Amino acid sequence: xxxxxxxxxxxxxxxxxxxxxxxxxxxxKSEGFALGTIINQEIYGANAQQISEEAMTRIxxxxxxxxxxxxGGDVNKLNEHAxxxxxxxxxxxxxVLKTARKISDLxxxxxxxxxxxxxxxxxxxxxxxxxxxPPAEAIKKLVPLVxxxxxxxxxxxNQASLAxxxxxxxxxxxxxxxxxxxxREIYRKNGVKSAIINLGGNVVAxxxxxxxxAWSIGIQDPRSETGEIxxxxxxxxxxxxxxxxxxxxxxxxxxxxxxxxxxxxxYPVDSGLMSVTIITSSSTEADGLSKxxxxxxxxxxxxxxxxxxxxxxxxxxxxxxYVTPGLRGNFRLEDKSxxxxxxxxx
Amino acid sequence: MNKNKKIAVIxxxxxxxxxxxxxxxxxxxxxxxxxxxxxxxxxxTLIAIVFLDLKDVLAIVLLRCLVVATLSKGLMMLLFxxxxxxxxxxxxxxxxKKMFGLFSIKGISIAGAVVHNTVQIIIASxxxxxxxxFYYLPILLISAIVTGLITGSISDLTIKEIxxxxxxxxxx
Amino acid sequence: MNIRMLKKGDxxxxxxxxxxxxxxxxxxxxxxxxxxxxxxxxxKDGELVKKIDLDKVSEPEHIxxxxxxxxxxxxxxxxxxxxxxxxxxxxxxxxGWLTKAGDKAVCMPAKTIIKxxxxxQQTDSIAF
Numbered sequence: 001x002x003x004x005x006x007x008x009x010x011x012x013x014x015x016x017x018x019x020x021x022x023x024x025x026x027x028x029k030s031e032g033f034a035l036g037t038i039i040n041q042e043i044y045g046a047n048a049q050q051i052s053e054e055a056m057t058r059i060x061x062x063x064x065x066x067x068x069x070x071x072g073g074d075v076n077k078l079n080e081h082a083x084x085x086x087x088x089x090x091x092x093x094x095x096v097l098k099t100a101r102k103i104s105d106l107x108x109x110x111x112x113x114x115x116x117x118x119x120x121x122x123x124x125x126x127x128x129x130x131x132x133x134p135p136a137e138a139i140k141k142l143v144p145l146v147x148x149x150x151x152x153x154x155x156x157x158n159q160a161s162l163a164x165x166x167x168x169x170x171x172x173x174x175x176x177x178x179x180x181x182x183x184r185e186i187y188r189k190n191g192v193k194s195a196i197i198n199l200g201g202n203v204v205a206x207x208x209x210x211x212x213x214a215w216s217i218g219i220q221d222p223r224s225e226t227g228e229i230x231x232x233x234x235x236x237x238x239x240x241x242x243x244x245x246x247x248x249x250x251x252x253x254x255x256x257x258x259x260x261x262x263x264x265x266x267y268p269v270d271s272g273l274m275s276v277t278i279i280t281s282s283s284t285e286a287d288g289l290s291k292x293x294x295x296x297x298x299x300x301x302x303x304x305x306x307x308x309x310x311x312x313x314x315x316x317x318x319x320x321x322y323v324t325p326g327l328r329g330n331f332r333l334e335d336k337s338x339x340x341x342x343x344x345x346x
Numbered sequence: 347m348n349k350n351k352k353i354a355v356i357x358x359x360x361x362x363x364x365x366x367x368x369x370x371x372x373x374x375x376x377x378x379x380x381x382x383x384x385x386x387x388x389x390x391t392l393i394a395i396v397f398l399d400l401k402d403v404l405a406i407v408l409l410r411c412l413v414v415a416t417l418s419k420g421l422m423m424l425l426f427x428x429x430x431x432x433x434x435x436x437x438x439x440x441x442x443k444k445m446f447g448l449f450s451i452k453g454i455s456i457a458g459a460v461v462h463n464t465v466q467i468i469i470a471s472x473x474x475x476x477x478x479x480f481y482y483l484p485i486l487l488i489s490a491i492v493t494g495l496i497t498g499s500i501s502d503l504t505i506k507e508i509x510x511x512x513x514x515x516x517x518x
Numbered sequence: 519m520n521i522r523m524l525k526k527g528d529x530x531x532x533x534x535x536x537x538x539x540x541x542x543x544x545x546x547x548x549x550x551x552x553x554x555x556x557x558x559x560x561x562k563d564g565e566l567v568k569k570i571d572l573d574k575v576s577e578p579e580h581i582x583x584x585x586x587x588x589x590x591x592x593x594x595x596x597x598x599x600x601x602x603x604x605x606x607x608x609x610x611x612x613x614g615w616l617t618k619a620g621d622k623a624v625c626m627p628a629k630t631i632i633k634x635x636x637x638x639q640q641t642d643s644i645a646f
Contacts, residue, residue: 040643201646209642218641232641240645247646277645334640378612380626418606422627441527448527457531474624474631475564480549481622484542487535 027210028052034059035176036069037200043187044194044210051190055183055197062179065093066171068117075169079117083165091158096171096178096284097151103174103288104148107303112291113148113263115162117170123268125259126248133252139266146263177287180204180239184283201247203240204283214330221337222246222274222315230321230340233313234330239283243290244275244315262294271296272317279327280310297322315340347397347514355514356394356402363390363410364417371418379482381466382489385459385497388434392455392501395439397514403439407431426466434462451505455498459490546620556619557635558598560591562628572596572634587628598632600625 028048032039039059041052065074074093081087089097100114119142122134150163162169171178176199187195187206195206196215205215217240218229233240245258249268257268276293278286289310292300297314304312304324311327319340323331333342347355366386375382387410394403411431415424438458441449449457463486471479508514556572560581568581570593580601581591589610592601597617600610603625610625619636 042642196643198643198645201644203643203645205643215642216640218644220644220646227644227646229641229644240643242645244646378609378614378623380609380624420606420627426626445527448525449531450525450528453525453528453531456528456535460535470624470626473564473626474561474629476561476624476631476633478622478624478631480542480546481620484539484546487539487542491532491535 030056032056032059035063035179035199037176038198039200040198041183042196043192045192047190048192051187051192054190055186058182058186059179059199062092062096062175062182065090066096066175066178068168068170068172075171078160078162079168082162082167084161086152086154086157086159086161088157088159094153094155094158094160096174097153097160097169098155099178099284100171100174100288101148101151101153103285106289106307107292107295109146109148109263111263111294111300111303112173112288113146114169114171114173115146115148115150115167116261116263117168118142118145118166119261119263119266120170120172120259121168123257123259123261125250125257125268131250131252131257133257143264143266146266173291174284174287176200176202177239177241177282177284180241180283180287201242202283202287205235205238205240208236218334219277219313220244220246220275221335221340223319223339224337228336230315230333230335230337231313231342232332232334233277233279233327234332235279238279238281239286240277240279241283241286241290242275242277243293244273245269245293246274260291260293269294271300273297273300273314274317274319275313275315276300277313278304278310279312286310351514352398352402356398356406359390359394360406360409360413363387363406364413366390367410367414368417377485377489379485379489380470381463381482381486384493385462386500387431388455388458388462388494388497389501389504391431391435391458392438392451392497393505393508395435395442395454396451396505397508400439403435404432407435426469429469430462430466433465434458437461450498451502452495452498455501456491456494459494459497460487463487463490555636556596558593558616559631559633559635560598561631561633564629570598572598583628583630587625589625589628589630591632598634599623600630600632603628 028043030041030052034056041055043052067073068075074089077087078089104112104114122138122142125131145167150167151169152161154160180197180199180202183197184204184206193207194210197204203217208214214234214236216232217235219231219233221228221230222244243260245256248259250257260269262269271294273293273296276290278290280286289304289307292303295303297316300314304310311324313331314322321340321342370384370386373384391403391407394406411424411427415421415427438454441454441457467479467482467486471477558570558572559566560568575593575595579593583589588604589600590602592599597615599615600623603610605625605627610623613623616623616632616634619634622633624631
């Protein structure tokens with residue numbers, strides 16, 4: 001009898017143990033706040049907690065350098081000395097400025113221009129309870145100040161300058177993107193093979209999922225109040241970044257004023273698009289390139305194609321979804337609202 | 347056993363079963379799974395199966411369930427007690443009368459406990475309209491083996507003692 | 519216990535029940551949805567009373583049953599439990615927190631059941 005009880009116990013125990021070990025690789029998840037947004041990390045592998053903390057430290061460091069919403073930092077220093085020649089800056093800031101310049105060059109400042117800051121400040125969209133359309137005069141006065149070519153970079157001596165007084169740089173357009181790339185570097189350096197980070201909507205996926213399959217990234221429905229998605233894109237080792245008219249905006253007399261300002265007109269973008277999502281390796285470039293949003297569907301798609309190595313999802317205000325040819329196999333419509341049309345061929 | 351003695355024995359067994367059942371309610375069970383309990387009344391059922399007819403056994407089980415449910419658990423639980431009690435009594439009676447050569451009293455007791463718990467969880471699933479059978483059955487079966495062994499051992503001893511002292515025989 | 523007191527049928531019974539236990543455990547293990555997106559369901563009398571996305575709970579929330587047996591269910595982020603119950607055995611309260619897919623707690627006298635369904639998350643992250 002004892003023998004049988006023993007036998008049964010051992011049998012049961014061994015079954016339970018194997019059942020437990022069959023379970024999936026556990027991930028470490030963390031949530032933090034930086035760059036004015038929520039940062040979600042999911043890391044597979046050893047020392048995940050320590051690595052996620054290192055990543056957060058890095059993001060906060062970059063935030064301190066690039067912020068224009070708090071005193072101190074390199075970008076504030078650069079803006080304060082506008083029109084007064086070169087100021088010495090952190091090599092990191094120089095590197096961000098260089099990347100920004102490169103992305104601005106792609107559209108020759110039509111889509112993305114880091115010197116749009118004076119206009120952003122004037123409109124102050126999403127930062128005030130009493131939004132208003134600024135007087136046309138004020139806008140007209142500021143538009144000539146916008147020119148990314150006036151940011152001069154002296155890489156050898158780690159210094160930069162703004163050509164004219166009153167000009168301002170705002171790296172908000174690529175800060176999250178740049179931080180995303182920085183975090184991915186930290187993951188790689190620590191030998192992480194599989195991780196995903198979401199910086200307030202900017203997604204950077206490192207490698208594939210632990211089981212070797214691609215990550216599934218939801219693309220938000222630009223008109224959903226509850227954050228529903230319109231589609232899912234499968235990616236491996238890519239950044240997925242969206243710019244849209246829904247993240248920060250105000251409505252006045254039935255018109256929507258979104259937070260992205262057209263550098264050429266000085267007015268919030270009204271290009272017939274609701275959102276542009278870019279999928280490419282560099283999260284900084286994805287962030288900058290997503291400002292193709294400013295250009296509208298045709299010119300925007302053209303910009304993405306000119307850049308090469310990037311795929312994109314464009315959602316128009318008439319709720320049509322356009323996807324670049326290279327993405328067609330990896331995009332799936334998941335539209336619970338049934339209001340969107342997926343346009344496969346143009 | 348003559349008729350009067352038999353009635354007396356039945357009454358004694360019913361009273362004992364009720365007492366044991368009520369006593370059991372005081373004993374805390376550390377496993378929060380519905381249906382896990384010692385089932386001490388099983389001892390009385392087994393004794394009844396060995397010494398009495400099937401209809402007497404069923405009467406004892408029914409009476410015990412009725413009284414205990416009225417005194418403590420409420421009528422909803424009566425359904426559980428009766429279905430579990432009757433089905434396990436029937437199975438134990440079958441095993442004892444028809445296959446005693448194969449099973450010891452302990453084995454019969456375990457079989458009874460297994461049937462008792464299984465029937466109850468199936469009824470519970472039906473009432474809740476939720477298939478909790480698979481979820482709870484493994485732990486209920488393990489518990490049935492343990493409690494069946496305990497009650498079976500006690501029954502075994504008691505039955506032997508009753509036989510030895512010829513308590514239920516007419517000569518006493 | 520003495521091995522001599524056991525009969526052939528007892529052994530068959532033991533092995534049979536043991537086998538059933540093992541099979542059930544295996545079955546439970548395989549059939550439990552492994553998803554980490556936790557959706558809790560509260561049912562009473564077989565009717566769905568409430569469905570809660572446990573990942574989206576920000577503030578602790580109570581669910582009260584006032585009719586018949588009084589019960590309180592507490593919901594927090596990622597977990598749910600019977601907090602109080604007027605039933606006799608309090609098995610439901612003793613079951614404690616339900617935290618993972620497949621977890622269940624029932625109160626037979628009140629015919630209440632809480633269970634967590636694991637749904638595998640459709641997306642790993644959302645770009646917005």
